[in-house]
Structures are given as C-alpha cells and as structure tokens.
Amino acid sequence: MAYRLINKRNPTQTLTQTRRAWYCLLDMARQSGWNPMGTIHQGLLHGLVTNLLEDHPEWEPGNGTYTPVTSRLVMLEDALNLMDALQRAFIVYEPQRVASYYGIFRTEWDELRDRTYPGIGSLQALTDFCRAGPFIIEGRSIP
Numbered sequence: 001m002a003y004r005l006i007n008k009r010n011p012t013q014t015l016t017q018t019r020r021a022w023y024c025l026l027d028m029a030r031q032s033g034w035n036p037m038g039t040i041h042q043g044l045l046h047g048l049v050t051n052l053l054e055d056h057p058e059w060e061p062g063n064g065t066y067t068p069v070t071s072r073l074v075m076l077e078d079a080l081n082l083m084d085a086l087q088r089a090f091i092v093y094e095p096q097r098v099a100s101y102y103g104i105f106r107t108e109w110d111e112l113r114d115r116t117y118p119g120i121g122s123l124q125a126l127t128d129f130c131r132a133g134p135f136i137i138e139g140r141s142i143p
Contacts, residue, residue, distance in 0.1 A: 001141055005126075008073065008134040015129045016140070019067075021118040025086070025126050026066055032092070034085030039065065039072035039137060069139050076134045083130035090123055 003022045007013035017025065030036070065072065074082070129135065 001139060003067070004138045004140050005129060006136040006138065007129070007132050008136060010132070013129075013132060015125060017118075017122065017126070021122050022067070024118050025123060028089040028093075028123070029082055029085040032085040032088040034082055036066065037075065037078040037081070039068065039074050039078075042071055042073050042136065066137060067139070068137055071136050071138050074135050074137060079130045079134055083127055086123060086127040086130065090120070090127065093120060093123060 001019040003017050003019065005015040005017070026036075066074075
C-alpha cells in the first residue's frame with residue numbers, strides 16, 4: 001500500500017509515499033506540534049453532497065483520516081500547519097547510521113527497517129509538497 005498525494009491546484013504535481021514512510025512522517029509531525037484538522041470528502045467543496053451529511057457523517061470536516069481508502073482532501077490551513085511541523089521535525093532530525101547491507105543478515109535488516117524513520121529527503125519532499133497548498137490523499141495498492 002502506498003499513498004499518492006495530488007496537489008489540488010496543479011494535479012500534475014504529485015508525491016507518492018510508502019505506507020510506512022507516510023505513517024512515520026505523520027507521526028514526526030504530530031511529535032513536532034502538528035494538530036491535525038482532519039481531511040474532508042472532496043464532494044463537500046463542490047456542494048454536491050452537502051445535503052447528504054446527515055446520512056454520511058464520515059464526510060463532515062474534521063472526521064477524515066490521513067490514511068484513507070478513498071480520496072480525501074487536506075485543506076490549505078492544515079497543509080501549511082503540517083509543513084510547519086515538518087520543518088520543526090527537520091531541525092531536530094537525527095539521521096540513523098546503518099551498517100552496509102552486506103554485513104547484515106535478513107532478520108537483522110527487517111528489524112532495523114522497522115525501527116528507522118524515512119530518509120531526510122522524504123521529509124523535505126513532503127515539506128515542499130505541503131508548501132504548494134491543499135492536496136488530495138489517495139490510498140493505492142502496490143502491485
């Protein structure tokens with residue numbers, strides 16, 4: 001599973017994160033002071049489903065998850081707050097040194113992978129992506 005982020009203003013600008021990287025980056029942002037507002041269903045912006053909110057409470061703003069199965073929208077203020085928190089996380093980020101792959105057995109590699117955070121490039125890419133404004137999160141299965 002991976003998450004594809006699509007810029008709302010420019011749909012050609014996308015960023016794809018693995019599930020593990022996305023979860024870790026969200027966790028890093030929360031630890032750095034990000035208070036998520038929640039995602040919303042895209043139809044709310046177009047006024048297409050506003051009368052259906054009583055039947056679909058999961059579509060209300062603030063009830064949305066950042067790990068959706070369907071497309072969800074992160075609003076501008078939330079994207080910028082996420083960017084600020086990621087910038088704070090960048091300042092305190094301490095890269096973890098990993099021995100070369102050749103000296104690690106398969107079981108040790110799996111354990112090491114589960115304890116490490118995504119690379120500094122992933123953190124910076126998401127920070128830059130959030131700076132561009134509101135975006136859509138799509139859950140994608142990797143073949």
